[in-house]
Amino acid sequence: MTATAETGRKGEQAVAEYLRREGFELCALNWRSGRYELDIIARKDDELHIVEVKTRRADGLTAPEAAMTPQKQRALLHAARAYLAWTHWMGEVRFDLAAVDCFSDGRMEVRLIPDALQCHW
Secondary structure (H helix, E strand, O other): OOHHHHHHHHHHHHHHHHHHHOOOEEEEEEEEEOOEEEEEEEEEOOEEEEEEEEEEEOOOOOOHHHHOOHHHHHHHHHHHHHHHHHHOOOOEEEEEEEEEEEOOOOOEEEEEEEEEEOOOO
């Protein structure tokens, strides 16, 4: 596994732990449909949260939030449609972004940005 992939995996683990502490029920991690993937799918208060995780080194040049490009948003929507069809989910759906800063001492700082992507299905 590359250093970048390992950092991403650790960031996803940190977000999963954060969501559990905040009362979310985790439904799926790294759910795939063909070439598309959803990092974390969780439920809270009868809403489904599709959480995109972006992890960056804290001393890097760009913040994790900057990685949510229009191309990534389109891929996220495509994967979400596939997941919703597969599960037959009919309730509310929110798209959240989890930005993770990875510090050199191993600490991870998670920021959950609710409704980071507004969808008008």
